[in-house]
Amino acid sequence: MxxxxxxxxxxxxxxxxxxxxxxxxxxxxxxxxxxxxxSLRVSDQLVPLLRIPLSFSAVDSQSxxxxxxxxxxxxxxxxxxxVRDQQTLSCLGPLGKGFTQPAAGQRVVLVGGGIGLxxxxxxxxxxxQQGHHEAVLLAGARNAAKHLPLxxxxxxxxxxxxxxxxxxxxxxxxxxxxxxxxxxxxxxxxVCACGxxxxxxxxxxxxxxxxxxxxxxxxxxxxxxxxxxVGCVVETASGEGYGRYQxxxxxxxxxxxxxxxxxxx
Ligand SMILES: Cc1cc2nc3c(=O)[nH]c(=O)nc-3n(C[C@H](O)[C@H](O)[C@H](O)COP(=O)(O)OP(=O)(O)OC[C@H]3O[C@@H](n4cnc5c(N)ncnc54)[C@H](O)[C@@H]3O)c2cc1C
Ligand code: FES
Numbered sequence: 001m002x003x004x005x006x007x008x009x010x011x012x013x014x015x016x017x018x019x020x021x022x023x024x025x026x027x028x029x030x031x032x033x034x035x036x037x038x039s040l041r042v043s044d045q046l047v048p049l050l051r052i053p054l055s056f057s058a059v060d061s062q063s064x065x066x067x068x069x070x071x072x073x074x075x076x077x078x079x080x081x082x083v084r085d086q087q088t089l090s091c092l093g094p095l096g097k098g099f100t101q102p103a104a105g106q107r108v109v110l111v112g113g114g115i116g117l118x119x120x121x122x123x124x125x126x127x128x129q130q131g132h133h134e135a136v137l138l139a140g141a142r143n144a145a146k147h148l149p150l151x152x153x154x155x156x157x158x159x160x161x162x163x164x165x166x167x168x169x170x171x172x173x174x175x176x177x178x179x180x181x182x183x184x185x186x187x188x189x190x191v192c193a194c195g196x197x198x199x200x201x202x203x204x205x206x207x208x209x210x211x212x213x214x215x216x217x218x219x220x221x222x223x224x225x226x227x228x229x230v231g232c233v234v235e236t237a238s239g240e241g242y243g244r245y246q247x248x249x250x251x252x253x254x255x256x257x258x259x260x261x262x263x264x265x
Contacts, residue, residue: 001092001093001094001095001226002027002028002031002091002092002093002094003090003091003092004025004027004028004090004091004093005088005089005090005091006023006024006025006028006066006088006089006090006091007023007024007025007086007087007088008021008022008023008083008084008085008086008087008088008089009022009023009024009065009085010022010085011080011081011083011084011085013081014069014148014149014152015145015146015147015148015149016145016146017071017072017073017146018069018070018071018072018115018146018148019069019070019071019072019080019081020057020067020068020069021054021067021068021069021070021080021083022065022066022067023065023066023067023068023089023091024064024065025064025065025066025091026064028056028059028066028091028093028094029059029060029061029063029064029065029066030061030064031094032056032059032066032093032094032122033094033098033099034056034098034099034119034122034123034125034126035055035096035097035098035099035119035122035123035215035217035253035254036055036056036093036094036095036096036097036098037053037054037055037056037093037094037095037096037119037253038053038054038056038066038068038091038092038093038094038095039051039052039053039054039091039092039093039095039222039225039226040052040054040068040080040089040090040091040092041089041090042076042077042079042080042083042089043079048075048076048079050076050222050223051076051092051222051225052070052076052077052080053095053222053225053249054068054070054118055068055118055119055122055194055217055253056068056094056118056119056122057069057117057118057119057121057122058121058122058125058156059122068118069115069117069118069121069148070115070118071114071115092225092226095225095226095249095250096248096249096250096252096253096254097250097251097252097253097254098119098123098254099119099123099192099215099217099254100215100254102127102133102190103190104132105132105133106133106188106189106190107133107134107135107136107186107188107189107190108123108124108127108133108134108135108136108189108190108191108192109135109136109138109179109182109183109186109189109190109191109192110123110124110135110136110137110138110157110191110192110193111138111140111175111176111179111191111192111193111194111195111199111203112137112138112139112140112175112193112194112195113139113140113141113175113194113195113196113199113200114140114141114142114146114195114196115195116193116194116195116196116199116217117137117139117148117153117194118194119194119217119253119254120137120157120192120193120194121137121153121156121157122156123192124137124156124157125155125156125157128156128157128158134159135157135159136157136159136160136161136182137153137156137157137159137160137161138160138161138163138175138178138179138182139153139160139161139162139163139175140162140163140164140165140174140175140178140195140199141162141163141164141165141169142164142165142166143164143165143166143168143169144164144168144169145168146164147162147164147169150162161178163175163177163178174199174202175195175199176199176202176203176206179191179203179206180206183206183207183210183212187210187211187212189212190212190213190214190215191203191207191212191213191214191215192214192215192216192217192254193214193215193216193217193257194216194217197219200216200218200257201262201263203216203257204216204257204258204260204262205262207257208257208258213256214256214257214258215254215255215256215257216254216255216257216260217252217253217254218234218248218252218253218254218255218260219248219253220232220233220234220248222248222249224249225249226249226250227247227249227250230247232247232248232249233245233246233247233248234246234248234252234255234260234261235260235261236255236259236260236261237258237259237260237261238259244261246259
């Protein structure tokens with residue numbers, strides 16, 4: 001794990017409340033894998049003390065840059081949205097375990113809700129680079145203004161289907177309805193999902209019932225980000241006592257959906 005002093009190259013709003021942060025961070029860019037994350041200090045002041053964990057949304061090892069997409073929703077992310085070009089930020093990483101590779105030639109369905117898209121965009125771009133896998137991105141949001149620009153999504157994954165809760169763009173309804181359609185036509189797919197917990201529980205349930213392999217990237221509040229504080233646990237479907245719990249920051253954030261104990265689905 002590195003603590004790299006990264007230089008801000010760009011920090012701009014790309015959709016309602018959503019920002020794109022591009023950093024010059026050659027050491028992180030050389031090793032980050034899809035599904036891994038970095039933990040940033042948003043200020044050199046004492047407050048806020050905690051770092052903010054953010055998944056890599058794009059990585060370019062040739063130019064030594066990494067990109068992060070984030071929603072300004074609380075104290076740390078709002079401070080981050082005020083960071084200016086050429087400032088430097090302490091970035092720990094790459095942290096956690098990312099997505100596992102699909103089987104040779106397997107179709108991959110990437111399912112993202114809200115600000116769950118970043119790790120899926122990196123995964124989609126990696127699959128595209130490898131050239132052996134067909135991938136489709138299913139992106140859900142509350143309304144059209146909350147969607148990242150389609151052209152930006154298509155840079156990572158050319159085949160994109162959008163859904164909105166209010167029907168203002170793309171399919172009117174839940175992104176899981178699009179997933180059901182995709183699995184009906186390509187039941188041999190592998191699914192990777194990231195988004196609100198309820199959405200991931202629904203995706204996990206659908207995949208379990210259809211016998212489709214599914215990986216989910218989980219989120220939890222994190223204090224240390226590297227396995228020490230045990231503040232980020234998820235209950236798994238097996239194990240006894242404390243053995244049932246896994247730390248999202250080091251055992252995940254990506255888990256086989258069958259390993260997670262879901263409340264529903
Ligand atoms: C491994 C990992 C990867 C992540 N990747 C991204 C990413 O790529 N882009 C992104 O925007 N966010 C991502 N997050 C979530 C991000 O870290 C939180 O949004 C951030 O911690 C909020 O900090 P804050 O101080 O701005 O908000 P806070 O003041 O802590 O909270 C503001 C609001 O957001 C909610 N909230 C805060 N953290 C979380 C969380 N982890 N899960 C659900 N709700 C939360 C709170 O309930 C509250 O309503 C990731 C989290 C993890 C653990
Ligand atoms: S955040 Fe400390 S153990 Fe995961």
